[in-house]
Amino acid sequence: MGFSEVLENYENSDRGRVTIQVRDHQGQTNLFSISDHQRCLESTGLSAEKSASISHEIYQQLIDDGRYKIDSNDLGMLTYSELKNNFGTEAARRYMVWVDYTHSGRPLILLFGGTTGCGKSTIATEVAHRLGIVRTQSTDMLREVMRMMIPERLLPILHTSSFNAWRLLPGQNEQTDGNESLMISGYLNQTELLSVPCEAVIQRALRERVSLILEGIHVHPALIGKISDNSDAVIVPIMLAVIKPDQLKRQLSGRGISAPARGSQKYLSEFDSIWSLQSFLLSESDLSGTPIINNDDKDKATNRIMRTIIDALSENCDASVKSVFAQRSDKTV
Structure with a gap:
């Protein structure tokens, strides 16, 4: 396959995919990105496979429900619920802690x-x-x-x-x-x-x-x-x-x-x-x-590090689920 064919396949890969608009707290909209959403979940220590499954599941659920526009805080709450239902309270809590941190602006x-x-x-x-x-x-x-x-x-x-x-x-x-x-x-x-x-x-x-x-x-x-x-x-x-x-x-x-x-x-x-x-x-x-x-395996070690970071963030996190996802942030989608 030549370069032109590869490029055409790449450009056509998203054609036909229904887009979902995510509205942030300033009223600006961005397209929902499965890859960005997945990377956010991986930041909490969730494996790539589990993160991908949640991101695709949420995308499909929004399409099935006809929700082509969604607030970022509603998307965050939906993500929290899906994590809790699929992988338990701890996985959902780590996500909440990470979102709370992204709202803080702390380095x-x-x-x-x-x-x-x-x-x-x-x-x-x-x-x-x-x-x-x-x-x-x-x-x-x-x-x-x-x-x-x-x-x-x-x-x-x-x-x-x-x-x-x-x-x-x-x-x-x-x-x-x-x-x-x-x-x-x-x-x-x-x-x-x-x-x-x-x-x-x-x-x-x-x-x-x-x-x-x-x-x-x-x-x-x-x-x-x-x-x-x-x-x-x-x-x-x-x-x-x-x-x-x-x-x-x-x-x-x-x-x-x-x-x-x-x-x-x-x-x-x-x-x-x-x-x-x-x-x-x-x-x-x-x-x-x-x-x-x-560091016996790169992916496993990276996930352990992510969880260690979340543990450190948890020490200063006393927010509730409701308060975190009421903060309409465009930093986490």
């Missing part, structure tokens, strides 16, 4: 930490897509900027991998046999250097009241303690983990395929250090109460 700051190769960037990209978050920042990129600004001879510990930073601590060298304590000390030293630009990125997002995902190995649980608490932002720290050594090795090997310049062999040769660093980060997360998400 969402997500902090994803984890050892090398645990899938932080991949998960961050998926979460950003689901939640419609435009700003994402990797601590690796912040480190690269700092490396350009500060030469290696002035700050050598900045110019190496976080799990090898211990080799550049005072009194150490390439021939020194490291141990877990030294490795952790080197990591913390480099992380402390990166905490300054990390804080700057977060503080700017707070000032501008925009949502942000900050991800990277330097997102240590202590970082949240350095963030100003005079904002109404919702800050959710999450530590990603791969708890099976063989799976983490496979993911490290995959780096050599998806990003050849990163060289998987380098990471595999340092696997013991990478694994020890993960153990340390998980221990620190336990002590600080940071949620730990096992």
